[in-house]
Amino acid sequence: MLFQKKNAAPLKRAYPVPEHVAIIMDGNGRWAKKRGLPRTAGHSAGSETFRRIATYCRDIGMRYLTVYAFSTENWKRSEEEVAAIMSLLKKYLLEAIDEMEEDHIRLHFFGDLSAISPELRELTQRTDAISEKYDGFQVNVCLNYGGRDEICRAAREFARRCAAGECKPEELDENGFSELLYSAGIPDPDLIIRPSGEVRISNFLLWQSAYAEYYFTDVLWPDFTPQELEKAIEAFHRRDRRYGGVKR
Numbered sequence: 379m380l381f382q383k384k385n386a387a388p389l390k391r392a393y394p395v396p397e398h399v400a401i402i403m404d405g406n407g408r409w410a411k412k413r414g415l416p417r418t419a420g421h422s423a424g425s426e427t428f429r430r431i432a433t434y435c436r437d438i439g440m441r442y443l444t445v446y447a448f449s450t451e452n453w454k455r456s457e458e459e460v461a462a463i464m465s466l467l468k469k470y471l472l473e474a475i476d477e478m479e480e481d482h483i484r485l486h487f488f489g490d491l492s493a494i495s496p497e498l499r500e501l502t503q504r505t506d507a508i509s510e511k512y513d514g515f516q517v518n519v520c521l522n523y524g525g526r527d528e529i530c531r532a533a534r535e536f537a538r539r540c541a542a543g544e545c546k547p548e549e550l551d552e553n554g555f556s557e558l559l560y561s562a563g564i565p566d567p568d569l570i571i572r573p574s575g576e577v578r579i580s581n582f583l584l585w586q587s588a589y590a591e592y593y594f595t596d597v598l599w600p601d602f603t604p605q606e607l608e609k610a611i612e613a614f615h616r617r618d619r620r621y622g623g624v625k626r
């Protein structure tokens with residue numbers, strides 16, 4: 379099953395849960411290499427971590443979790459590795475559909491799904507459609523996602539609407555542009571976590587991250603635990619989010 383059963387009542391929290399957390403699930407390959415295993419074993423372990431962390435996020439009352447599962451650049455990897463990642467995704471979506479009536483989790487996708495296999499695409503559409511009615515915890519899975527690609531598509535769509543006479547260039551503002559992105563209607567992430575020691579954004583949520591707080595850790599994604607997530611949440615609450623203003 380994609381999401382484990384609800385745990386016992388959540389512990390009293392020292393810090394409130396951010397509304398929207400986004401995670402770059404990185405470090406699967408290095409995790410496997412350290413153990414002398416093929417990279418695909420790392421992806422498999424990473425997907426278990428995803429289940430655990432998503433369950434935990436739901437149980438502590440988070441509203442949105444956005445995870446980077448496959449980027450527009452990840453096609454550069456070997457055919458075998460790409461196939462393994464796609465097959466793990468397929469397995470989870472099948473499980474998610476099975477468990478949906480019980481889990482009540484909204485599963486949504488960000489990315490260009492036209493490039494994935496018709497079978498996987500159909501599963502994403504089905505998962506999205508079935509879970510649309512749930513308005514509690516939402517997981518956004520970024521699949522064949524690239525921040526630049528997302529912005530280009532939005533610009534293209536706006537240009538198309540202008541050319542069709544539906545709107546005028548001067549009418550576009552930041553809110554209107556946001557509504558053309560995959561994340562339309564979803565608040566920007568408060569906190570973006572990147573495990574694995576890399577300190578870069580790798581084309582993730584470029585527009586939406588304008589005022590996100592970042593948290594980097596050396597822990598590899600398959601080793602990432604709810605305790606690590608709590609460390610990130612704690613760090614987030616020590617930040618002073620000024621949004622360009624002055625500290626009061």
Ligand code: IPE
Binds near residue numbers: 403449574
């Ligand atoms: C993240 O782990 C998973 C994907 C990008 C699909 P990596 O596979 O990038 O792991 P490293 O960075 O090579 O360790």
Ligand code: IPE
Binds near residue numbers: 452576578
């Ligand atoms: C970012 O990780 C993409 C995902 C985690 C899905 P990468 O491993 O692809 O990023 P780089 O190559 O280190 O920048």
Ligand code: MG
Binds near residue numbers: 405
């Ligand atoms: Mg990586």
